[in-house]
Amino acid sequence: MKKSTTPIGMLLQVVVNIVVLLFTLSALFPIVWMVYTSVKSNPDFSLNTISLPTSPTLENYANAFEIGNIGSAIFSSLLNTVIPVPIIILFSFIIGYFFSRIEFRGKKLLMVLFLAGMMIPIHALLVPLFVQFKWFGMLDNRFTLILPYIAFHLPVAIFLFDSFIKGISREIEEAAYIDGSSFDNTMFRVIFPICLPIMSTVAILSILGTWNEFSFALVLNKSSDLFTLPIWLTFFSGQHTTDYTGKIAGLVITSLPIIVMYLFFSNKIMSGMTAGAVKG
Numbered sequence: 001m002k003k004s005t006t007p008i009g010m011l012l013q014v015v016v017n018i019v020v021l022l023f024t025l026s027a028l029f030p031i032v033w034m035v036y037t038s039v040k041s042n043p044d045f046s047l048n049t050i051s052l053p054t055s056p057t058l059e060n061y062a063n064a065f066e067i068g069n070i071g072s073a074i075f076s077s078l079l080n081t082v083i084p085v086p087i088i089i090l091f092s093f094i095i096g097y098f099f100s101r102i103e104f105r106g107k108k109l110l111m112v113l114f115l116a117g118m119m120i121p122i123h124a125l126l127v128p129l130f131v132q133f134k135w136f137g138m139l140d141n142r143f144t145l146i147l148p149y150i151a152f153h154l155p156v157a158i159f160l161f162d163s164f165i166k167g168i169s170r171e172i173e174e175a176a177y178i179d180g181s182s183f184d185n186t187m188f189r190v191i192f193p194i195c196l197p198i199m200s201t202v203a204i205l206s207i208l209g210t211w212n213e214f215s216f217a218l219v220l221n222k223s224s225d226l227f228t229l230p231i232w233l234t235f236f237s238g239q240h241t242t243d244y245t246g247k248i249a250g251l252v253i254t255s256l257p258i259i260v261m262y263l264f265f266s267n268k269i270m271s272g273m274t275a276g277a278v279k280g
Contacts, residue, residue: 031259038249045245060249070253072225073232079142080217080228081210084149088157088206089199091150096161097187101173117155123215130219144220145228149210157202164198165191200265211258229254 037045038060040053064070098104099111129148133139168191176186214230221227233254236247 031255034248034252034255037245038252040245042243042245060246061253063246064250064253069224070229070232070250073227073229074253076142076226077211077228080145080149080213081207083143083146084153084210085203085206087150088153089202092154092157092161092202093192093195093199094187095154095158097165097191099158099162100165101170114155114158117151118159122152126215126219129216133220139220140222140226142226144226145213145217148216148220149213153206153209156205160198160202161195164195168194204261204265207261208258 033050036052036056037049039056039058041055041057041059044054095114099107130139133144138144172190172194173186176190181190212230213228217228217231221231229250233247233250236243236250
């Protein structure tokens with residue numbers, strides 16, 4: 001698209017650039033504000049919530065680790081993210097591959113069931129899941145949240161893999177079979193590496209969903225040692241007072257892994273989202 005050289009065209013381009021710049025600043029400012037507010041004291045924050053800190057301090061971060069027991073919350077969040085995400089990727093790839101490549105009896109029924117898993121609001125399952133977990137004695141356990149997190153993210157991941165694999169030429173697999181490759185070898189050593197873009201998309205969506213999940217982590221686990229970071233952040237609000245700067249420091253600690261991950265893998269995230277949309 002050629003740039004316009006007419007006065008009206010140049011003015012329009014300037015207006016568009018200004019609008020885009022304002023949108024960018026509006027997206028960046030909350031992050032910048034959160035970072036510099038986390039090093040303010042509560043009295044300094046009460047005087048002016050927007051201004052820069054007059055006397056920066058790391059006391060809020062020190063309190064988070066020494067008094068707030070954030071280490072346990074970080075471990076719980078990592079455990080409930082690191083274990084489910086690879087399982088989600090593996091199972092969704094296998095099921096998506098079978099849906100896209102193999103015709104079998106009951107295939108449409110299974111696809112409808114997984115589609116129903118996408119359509120039903122997960123919070124509608126909160127009470128039934130609590131009752132079931134209580135019945136089987138699975139509440140308040142280090143691994144309580146892993147099964148629900150896997151189940152909640154599988155439907156979307158399956159349909160993403162199914163859509164992507166349908167766009168891969170079958171000739172690749174036929175050539176592998178001619179060379180003597182077995183079915184499982186072709187699936188995991190030929191097709192699986194090709195699915196890297198959509199795999200990145202599934203991983204990011206799953207990580208965001210498990211890392212930030214609040215409701216099920218609050219209801220299914222009651223021990224403070226099992227609380228994840230979103231639950232841990234609620235400790236800063238009491239009946240009459242709220243430690244705002246301490247809570248904001250906790251938000252920085254909670255958000256930092258996601259922000260760093262996006263900065264390093266933004267290209268893969270965008271290519272994966274695009275691939276998932278185009279391949280369907």
